[in-house]
Amino acid sequence: MKTALTYQNVSARYRQEDRPVIRGISLDIVPEERVALLGLNGSGKTTLLYSAVGLVPFDGVISVCDIPLSRATERQVRDSIGFLFGIPDDQILFPSVIDDVSFTLERRGVSRDEARQKVRPVMEMLGIENLASRSPHRLSHGQMQRVALAGALAANPPLLLLDEPSAALDPVGKEELAELLASLDAAMFIATHDIDFVRRVCNRFIVLANGVVAEDITDPERIARYWFDRKK
């Protein structure tokens, strides 16, 4: 695999008559690279992530694990991605936590019993093993975010697209998630406002402003100072 995720001159709009929300984005994320996606509210972070799973129409080329995304490849592309929605409610489908997390594997052809076994370790790592039989819709926001994360990580995909993964987590949960993500081999593109959190996970910061890439920072010194410099 040459790249985990590539955007070539990508513009995306929600409706044909709208102005593009992201414009002329070109960037490569290589296998195992962990990249933060920063920018103000409305700058286009979620849209950029959505476009990679075919949820927003776009012009240009998006490739996932070297496969160009199209109608024909959409299914295959989605199977290489663990996706976390910013609003966990949007991706929780089943009446019990264990069924919800296992479904990621079941849709890839794993039997129900085997899937339930296989998701145990990731549920333990995210501290939700004791919630297995609960209804996801009756959990706290942070617990729900953990369930959605377990679903995204369960199949061990080569690319993780995570929209504000730490938003609802308590400080201990953030610390544990940062450690967990840093221990994985997957490439990651993490949209967030939580600079302290992503600094522990990512070694590259991409900053969007009004739908274009304003900065692409790999220098560890500049990453370390990122928020501090911003506030001056």
Ligand SMILES: Nc1ncnc2c1ncn2[C@@H]1O[C@H](COP(=O)(O)OP(=O)(O)OP(=O)(O)O)[C@@H](O)[C@H]1O
């Ligand atoms: N479903 C939609 N239909 C039309 N426009 C949308 C839709 N979702 C988002 N937009 C617009 O697209 C632009 C980018 O939104 P997006 O959600 O990608 O921003 P973001 O960087 O993720 O912001 P935040 O930090 O608030 O999550 C905004 O101007 C927003 O109003």
Ligand SMILES: [Mg+2]
């Ligand atoms: Mg967003």
